[in-house]
Amino acid sequence: MAKSIMIQGAGSNVGKSMIVAGLARACVRRGMSVRPFKPQNMSNNAAVTQNGGEIGRAQALQALACGVPPHTDMNPVLLKPETDIGAQVIVQGKRTATLKARDYAKAKPKLLGAVMDSFQRLSEGTDLVVVEGAGSPAEINLRAGDIANMGFAEAAKVPVVLIGDIDRGGVIAQMVGTHAILPSADRAHITGFAINKFRGDVSLFDDGMTAIADHTGWMPLGVIPWFADAWRLPAEDVMDIASKKGGAFKVAVPRLARIANFDDLDPLSSEPDVSVEIIEAGRPLPADADLILIPGSKSTISDLAHFKAQGWDIDLQAHVRRGGAVLGICGGYQMLGATISDPDGIEGPPRSVEGLGLLDVETVMTPHKRLALSNAVHTDSGAAVEGYEIHLGSTTGPDCDRAWLDLDGRPEGAQSHDGRIKGCYLHGLFSADSFRAAYLKELGGESRQTNYAADVEATLDALADHLETHLDIDALLTLAK
Incomplete structure (x- = not known):
């Protein structure tokens, strides 16, 4: 023993x-x-x-x-x-x-x-x-x-x-x-x-x-x-999420009331040429952001209401009109769609709400939670990704026909016609150095962090x-x- x-x-x-x-x-x-x-x-x-x-x-x-x-x-x-x-x-x-x-x-x-x-x-x-x-x-x-x-x-x-x-x-x-x-x-x-x-x-x-x-x-x-390098380790607590000043490429992340699985932000924060800015409630989404990343949520429908209550939906529309990119992961992906339905009342009373309408998809909440370690390939770059899925609900719609990940042999994610607005259920994307580099390059950014896993070790x-x-x-x- x-x-x-x-x-x-x-x-x-x-x-x-x-x-x-x-x-x-x-x-x-x-x-x-x-x-x-x-x-x-x-x-x-x-x-x-x-x-x-x-x-x-x-x-x-x-x-x-x-x-x-x-x-x-x-x-x-x-x-x-x-x-x-x-x-x-x-x-x-x-x-x-x-x-x-x-x-x-x-x-x-x-x-x-x-x-x-x-x-x-x-x-x-x-x-x-x-x-x-x-x-x-x-x-x-x-x-x-x-x-x-x-x-x-x-x-x-x-x-x-x-x-x-x-x-x-x-x-x-x-x-x-x-x-x-x-x-x-x-x-x-x-x-x-x-x-x-x-x-x-x-x-x-x-x-x-x-x-x-x-x-x-x-x-x-x-x-x-x-310990000055503590920020290099994945954040455990919502209290530990903080903005990280880096280079000119700016990623704005609205802090959702029930933000979940925010470890997606850690590899981006490790990039010297990337600034990650956490946007607190009551502040507008910055007009100079290159990417707005909507993270996961433990209560998607209530966090969507919180998002709209801050006026972030209006800021997001303006960002898109300026040509900015948007990425939603898990709950953030669900929010980007046309509707979110919860017929069984999993997140509260049974209801259906309008999403942000930036992707032509619809989400239906279901009681079964998907928990899986998953391997994927970024279809545009061929970059391999190891990540995980942890979510309720399924998302379908025309924009899913433009899936941008091959997830264990099945298409995953959705994107707009021009590819600037994307969503997926796979967490852990940015831990893959090759994917992170390809995605930032696609948006006009640059990756100089060549081995995130080794940096954590x-x-x-x-x-x-x-x-x-x-x-x-x-x-x-x-x-x-």
Whole structure:
């Protein structure tokens, strides 16, 4: 049975996912067999696994850091928010229900069995499981039935290392306050701590580390400086999506309220001659954009209403009149059509709504979710693409006769007569260097990033080096049980 250690945070977005990825890569380079695990994740940025399920994108990146394929056991419970009060519940890779927050709280204790089954399977035949918590254990109002933090640590008898984020300020209060508010039984699981995202001379926080250690009794494991190349790794959380200033070729991306599977943006952001601008609600789509990319959505119809409420439909029409290009992926593809119908009420009440009308296609929502790792060929350039499909609904219409991808032997996608407006269901297109170069060249841009996958691998190695320098990994591994 593997040893395990759990990385929890004194708050959300403290860098847990990145630390788990870097720690995993560091341990793999030490000759260990490592697996990542997150009992419960909440994200609309999902990855499709070889065993036909879906997990959080962060666990897929952590699997890459471990040098193993992603598996549904790495994230047995995935919550995909559909509304402000409800989420789709994915258990061991498969959709089981859509529940409101109050109903999910009642269902959590029943999910612990699936979580523990996955953890036990993952622990077999490996040296170390690095577990990632969710949010903060200090949210004691959520402790009853918890499976994400201390509830799991207690059930699996896994020691915890607590991470604080100094960049947002008040980190001593974060750490000492967490110690003070936790019940004694939960507090006992925390054996060490580290501080993340420090800017400047880390020795200036020596007294702060001493103060935290004195107040908590936890082992200090290090102060981790800001990792400047974090943007080169695929973003896990919607909070991490950011504009990236590059060259003159501008890609404008409207931030949908339920944006999903936005990893399509990461390879474009890596291009030196491409600027990716995230357009927040209330701002117009920029008139100088070369490409407007409408990303995936967890709730296509409601995000279409959100899109129109910002006036982006008017901006998009003006962009097209100026000769600009448009690409819709998955939910964005569905929005570009004439209508979206939801006869079974999958995304709310049964209804049919008008789309953006830029492609002559129609989408009908169906209960079956397609989850598949897929290989494709870009028909114009012959470039090979490896991607994934993760969507409800099917799209048909005259513009599908101009499919621009051959997807495992079948036509995929649709485009306008002049080819400037395109849509498809395949995520991961831009990770293929040859396709990305061909597509940018078609629009008058240029690609100078020749190996995106190698760049991600090199960044994971740099992250591991960063943690080897600033985190006492030897001491951390002595805490693992």
